Amino acid sequence: MLKWALIFLVISLVAGALGFTGIASGAKTIAKVLFGLFLVLFLILLLLAWSAGEMMF
Known part of the structure; x- marks a missing residue:
């Protein structure tokens, strides 16, 4: 999921640099x-892992 967010961020930056503001704002929203x-x-998942570790001891 983080990989896709980074991909859409790059798409947004490239589209914004080329002047495609509609595509850039859409890709920015998806990335966010x-x-x-x-x-x-x-x-x-961090809280679940932390609580599972607490129960073992």
Whole structure:
């Protein structure tokens, strides 16, 4: 998911540099949503792993 967010970020930067502002804003929005989902899933999995480690001891 982070890979796709980075790909859309690069697409947004290239499209913005070439003057395609509509494509750039769309790709930016998709990149922001994917990065947000990545962060939420990362934090959930981090908390689950932390709590599983606590229960073992």
